[in-house]
Amino acid sequence: MERPLTVAASDLHWARPATARGTGVLVLAGSSGRVDVGRAELLASYGVTALALRWFGGEGQPPVPREVPLETFTEALDLLLAECDRVVLMGLSYGAEAALLTACVAPRVDAVVALAPTDVAWEGQAEHDDDPPRSKWTWAGHPVPFVPLDRAWQSSSVRPSYVELYERSLALAGADVVSAGTIPVEEIRGDVVLVAGGDDRVWPSSASAERIAQRRAAAGLTVTSILDPAAGHPVVLPGESAPDLRRPYDVGGDEGAPQRLGSLAWPAVRRLLRLG
Template identity: 50%
Template sequence: MLARADRFDAHPPVPNGTGVLLVAGSSGRIEVDRAGLLAAQGARVRAMRWFGGDGQRPAPHEVPVELFAEQLDELRQECDRVVVFGTSFGAEAALLTATVSPVDGVIAVAPTSVVWAGAHEGAWSSHWTLAGEPVPFTPFDPDWVPDADPPAYRELYASSLIRFAEQASAARIAVERIEGEVLLIVGDDDQVWPSDVFAQEIVAARRSAGLVTTVIAHPDAGHRLLLPGEEPASGGMRMARGGSAASDAELGERAWPEILRVIGSN
């Protein structure tokens, strides 16, 4: 059960029949403004907090996938179609949830192709659980040391994939199981993790299963996306994210028509 304080529901003036579950990344925020932006285009939107809230896990560590699936079930009761829209860790959640819960579409901003480790009080485990069990995850390279300030974690993720290749293979998100369409939005200058490489892996896995994946990319954009009318986000963990407000907004302009198409607004 998701507490009322941990969700924001945006209702469109003229519904188009699509419900959108909006999932933020490691900021832990409820994406209120983005929910309103999508609702203005006809979608019924639920933006949610998925850790740090009432009765929730305190960190992105062993968060139940069922938390997201339950919200999709609630949206299905109101809507003809459901789409899950996630960013960063939220994109990881969106893609993973869509492998076990039917959706009409996934919009994944700065996605990953594998499940990653999370920590709480010094204990490392998966970001997610399913049926009460940790989902297989990719550990982090313990020998990696940042060489910049603020740190760019892209190389940590890249080196971890190499060092723990067997675990990464077991932690691959089975995107070929996703029944709906998949839209990936990527900045090639992402300095948080190599989302451009992850996107290529997702496309390849789905292509092998005869499935088409749409990718919208920008060579100079970073980890964060700015949709038309949005302002640059502040706060969050101190790190290099790549891109710039201008290039992130250009990526948003490129992606916006595809986002509208997936949510049934054009």
């Protein structure tokens, strides 16, 4: 295995509580590429040692979410394990994809909270239209098998619902490709909490959550699923600031859905983090 990459200090944000409870959380944002400082600080206010990580677009990192080494996350977990008794991965969207994949290869992960998850690894973002399809992730220097995106897809509306792209891509990929790209969640040794909205217009997170739960159940493993049929893609935990939903694409959900879904998930998240 190649030596893990060194994550620059400028791409990390530590949120350390005054009194630590022994649990550490690696906080992963989605396609925004930001360091999720707000979520890390919220968790620290409850006694959790949180580490928010930029995983693309930073110093020495891929400029876009393409061929991102999973070692980026395992190295960050090592930093948390130096201070904590147990570690949890918490990711949203692309970050949930990263969290689930990392937990499959890092047995020291005690639990995963996947917000708006996917059950397959997807093609990485192309920098140019003529770039060949590449995986979003690598492990030990090799690309993780992935489901390619349908580059012929065109939105049926001015404000795209990208869930249509992902659903069409799954349908066109073929069973063998989808099987190869499926995240082997039955290999995750720790607990898994899935949080999804049934009206997610970014990608099919609720269907993915159902498939993840089925695979875990078939392997005799447990999973906690929190699903809100009227919620969309964003998830806002109690105490977090509401996101700006004015985006050039449709995220789905009715009014107040992000906060409602986050509140619905919070009791399960608290139990997983052992907050009492």
